[in-house]
């Protein structure tokens with residue numbers, strides 16, 4: 256049932272959108288460790304989100320519930336008010352709070368109009384859980 260629930264959340268994407276997500280995952284130190292099936296589920300389940308210049312996407316110190324890939328535009332990462340980096344198309348952010356169960360380590364704000372791909376913590380967990388369940392069943 257869990258797999259069906261996740262599948263129902265699939266968002267259709269063009270081949271080039273899928274390729275962009277796969278490439279971004281491959282460039283991220285943590286996400287690149289996912290296997291092919293997990294990556295393809297991530298690709299199917301990521302949702303599109305659009306922000307306007309100045310929108311706060313992530314606030315440092317808060318609970319995190321999603322991670323993101325920049326599809327278009329630029330976002331600025333700051334910590335305690337200091338600029339850390341500007342991220343653009345193909346960069347992953349917001350993964351730390353999801354992967355390590357910590358509070359947001361920095362703030363992220365839209366600089367331009369920004370298109371993002373986003374995946375919620377719960378959806379990400381379901382992908383991982385589904386995988387380990389399958390592995391157990393094979394033993």
Ligand code: CMP
Pocket residue numbers: 313319332339340347348349350351352353358359360361362363
């Ligand atoms: P997270 O802590 O979930 O939310 C804030 C995000 O900012 C964080 O995940 C990283 O994706 C990103 N981030 C934190 N520190 C840096 C840094 N030094 N350079 C670039 N990105 C960062």
